[in-house]
Amino acid sequence: MEHQIVNEKEYRYVESGSGQPIIILHGLMGGLSNFQGVLSHFPKKGYRVIIPELPVYSLPVLNTSVKSLSEFLHEFILHKELKEFILLGNSLGGHVGLLFTRDYPELVKGLILTGSSGLYENNMGDGYPKRGSYDYIKLKSEAVFYDPKTATKEIVDEVFETVNDRNKLVRTLALAKSAIRHNMSKDLPKMKTPVAIIWGAQDSVTPPNVADEFNTLLPDSNLYWIDKCGHAPMMEHPEQFNKTIESWLETRNF
Secondary structure (H helix, E strand, O other): OOOOOEEEOOEEEEEEOOOEEEEEEOOOOOOHHHHHHHHHHHHHHOEEEEEEOOOOOOOOHHHOOHHHHHHHHHHHHHHHOOOOEEEEEEOHHHHHHHHHHHHOOOOEEEEEEEOOOOOOOOOHHHHOOOOOOHHHHHHHHHOOOOOHHHOOHHHHHHHHHHHOOHHHHHHHHHHHHHHHHOOOOOOHHHOOOOEEEEEEOOOOOOOHHHHHHHHHHOOOEEEEEEOOOOOOHHHHOHHHHHHHHHHHHHHOOO
């Protein structure tokens, strides 16, 4: 990461810029560096970008859940004294953003979802790589993207280390099961917050029909497709991803 990680109390985060806050929520196998494109772009456009590190591997196992991560986010936001911000979440981060927005709608000005869980969790338990050879982990990591070259050695190494660390693996599976329990199909029609849904047209983790369902169930949403793109549009097509967000923010006068 080009930006320095801030360690403050129990929080670790990256922050850049000033103005309208955009809080970014990374996925289960993702990290702060996945959003380097957003972090580099939006501070130049008058936004304050903040990426907290979610405690996916440090919560007690029995308390490792989507709800606990949403509560952690609330505590972080109180600590930073933030309000009327934009939330942007990928994969599990999108799910955390949805739960948070449901519970604290007065704090969230807008929500951006990309490859989010929250609806399609039938496959969550099998959707994350489990223990195996390095080559197996490499193949599973590459399958997340449309272009397998996006899965750099650094990404594969990180996933391999995670799935071969028993404590991390146990928490990964606990979060996957929690995502299944926290299906949000009944909550979405009641959520009035403006939502941008930005989806990879070739996402194999949360397929395109999931994006369509989010768009159908959410009362105030816009759906945008990125072609030749898998589960992480902000990594595979950072420029198009940023332009899509920018266009949505302008349309909504954020």
